[in-house]
Amino acid sequence: MSQLLPTELTRTLDKNGKEIKTVGFLRFGFDSEVPIDLVRTLYLRPHYIISASADAKDETVEAQNQSKSIYYPDTHAVSYTTLSRFPPVKLLSPSVRKRVLVTGGAGFVGSHLIDRLMLLGHEVTVLDNFFTGSKTTVNHWVGHPNFELVRHDVIEPFMIECDQIYHLACPASPPHYQIDEVKTLQTSFMGTLNMLELAKRNKARFLITSTSEVYGDPEVHPQYEDYWGHVNPIGPRACYDEGKRVAETLTYGFQHRDGVDVRVARIFNTYVNPADGRVVSNFIVQALRGEDITVYGDGSQTRSFQYIHDLIDGLIALMNSNETRPVNIGNSDEFTIGDFAELVREIVEKVQRDDGVTPSRQVEIVYRPIPTDDPKRRRPDTTRAKETLNWQPRWSVRMGIEEMVRYFKAKLAEGSI
Numbered sequence: 265m266s267q268l269l270p271t272e273l274t275r276t277l278d279k280n281g282k283e284i285k286t287v288g289f290l291r292f293g294f295d296s297e298v299p300i301d302l303v304r305t306l307y308l309r310p311h312y313i314i315s316a317s318a319d320a321k322d323e324t325v326e327a328q329n330q331s332k333s334i335y336y337p338d339t340h341a342v343s344y345t346t347l348s349r350f351p352p353v354k355l356l357s358p359s360v361r362k363r364v365l366v367t368g369g370a371g372f373v374g375s376h377l378i379d380r381l382m383l384l385g386h387e388v389t390v391l392d393n394f395f396t397g398s399k400t401t402v403n404h405w406v407g408h409p410n411f412e413l414v415r416h417d418v419i420e421p422f423m424i425e426c427d428q429i430y431h432l433a434c435p436a437s438p439p440h441y442q443i444d445e446v447k448t449l450q451t452s453f454m455g456t457l458n459m460l461e462l463a464k465r466n467k468a469r470f471l472i473t474s475t476s477e478v479y480g481d482p483e484v485h486p487q488y489e490d491y492w493g494h495v496n497p498i499g500p501r502a503c504y505d506e507g508k509r510v511a512e513t514l515t516y517g518f519q520h521r522d523g524v525d526v527r528v529a530r531i532f533n534t535y536v537n538p539a540d541g542r543v544v545s546n547f548i549v550q551a552l553r554g555e556d557i558t559v560y561g562d563g564s565q566t567r568s569f570q571y572i573h574d575l576i577d578g579l580i581a582l583m584n585s586n587e588t589r590p591v592n593i594g595n596s597d598e599f600t601i602g603d604f605a606e607l608v609r610e611i612v613e614k615v616q617r618d619d620g621v622t623p624s625r626q627v628e629i630v631y632r633p634i635p636t637d638d639p640k641r642r643r644p645d646t647t648r649a650k651e652t653l654n655w656q657p658r659w660s661v662r663m664g665i666e667e668m669v670r671y672f673k674a675k676l677a678e679g680s681i
């Protein structure tokens with residue numbers, strides 16, 4: 265199997281046609297900038313390589329930070345190997361280095377945040393119960409002196425000394441949060457309560473990752489932060505939507521009562537978690553497998569999609585800013601789901617052409633009945649993020665999707681999705 269390495273990717277241009285060489289920036293006294301190619305060696309790495317002989321050839325600079333674990337197809341077994349060298353991290357003086365706790369750090373967003381904070385030289389502890397997250401997302405840091413991974417369910421109290429808490433722990437996709445609605449609500453309420461108690465005790469700054477779902481099926485477009493939302497409190501999405509709403513209320517309760525220093529990020533659709541059952545991963549995987557792309561509804565409902573690096577930039581900027589009001593973090597380029605399905609199909613076809621693959625037929629786009637309470641329109645108003653954080657998304661949807669299509673293709677070949 266060929267490995268997906270950064271050198272294989274096309275040049276990445278931002279929305280203004282400028283090449284993206286780094287992610288992050290120096291803002292509010294916090295430097296979050298790292299080279300994009302270094303980050304790519306972490307998130308585009310394969311879980312394992314397919315054979316021992318391939319391992320021997322795999323000595324490029326880009327491969328140094330990647331797993332050398334070996335898959336034996338004959339016995340369908342994996343031999344895990346520890347890294348001989350960790351990715352290089354910045355050396356920070358103790359006065360600059362932060363002790364950062366990230367709950368849900370083994371999940372999709374969390375693991376990208378961990379990579380960034382680790383490369384920047386901070387001390388990072390991940391708290392996760394591995395409900396939807398996986399150790400494989402952060403295992404390249406296990407054993408590093410700046411890193412700790414703790415299996416813990418946030419519905420139970422937890423004690424640690426820290427300066428900043430990014431509270432992400434919560435399943436984020438409907439197939440996951442609907443498995444046990446009561447548990448999702450417990451995680452939202454009890455988990456947030458416990459982490460706020462911890463922030464209070466430590467005088468740590470606390471950031472919660474809330475969601476655009478607090479706006480429900482909105483009657484106002486685009487959604488700005490002062491809009492109160494339109495949520496069905498007993499619908500199939502309620503455990504998540506109402507859970508996040510009460511988590512926000514709790515967060516501001518601790519600010520008002522105890523003076524806890526809080527930040528609230530309302531995240532809009534961010535791609536892409538390989539197996540989260542959400543629209544971006546579904547479309548890419550279906551098209552790569554040559555299956556028809558399934559659109560729920562007539563395809564006229566709209567969504568906006570943000571690439572993970574923009575989100576991480578926004579979260580770090582918010583954490584280190586003085587903005588205590590909720591802030592939307594999302595990409596305001598709006599697509600109908602039908603148009604988005606066509607875009608994914610086109611990009612998959614381009615990647616296949618680039619790789620010299622000729623599919624036996626063109627993938628069709630098929631339409632199925634829309635689930636209850638599926639929002640009809642979703643688009644963030646990001647004026648506040650622009651004005652107070654000086655943050656705007658840089659990645660075009662096309663660039664991000666193309667990178668992910670190549671990554672998913674490698675993972676399908678690897679057999680890990």
Ligand SMILES: NC(=O)c1ccc[n+]([C@@H]2O[C@H](COP(=O)([O-])OP(=O)(O)OC[C@H]3O[C@@H](n4cnc5c(N)ncnc54)[C@H](O)[C@@H]3O)[C@@H](O)[C@H]2O)c1
Pocket residue numbers: 367368369370371372373374391392393394395396397398416417418419431432433434435436437440451455473474475476530531532533534535537
């Ligand atoms: N990805 C998005 O598009 C998006 C959009 C809006 C909001 N968010 C928010 O961002 C955060 C991260 O989302 P994600 O996409 O990375 O989801 P994810 O499911 O990949 O990650 C969530 C992580 O939290 C962990 N977790 C869940 N319940 C837990 C518990 N009780 N105790 C400890 N750990 C627990 C999971 O194991 C997982 O590692 C969530 O709070 C989510 O609500 C994400």
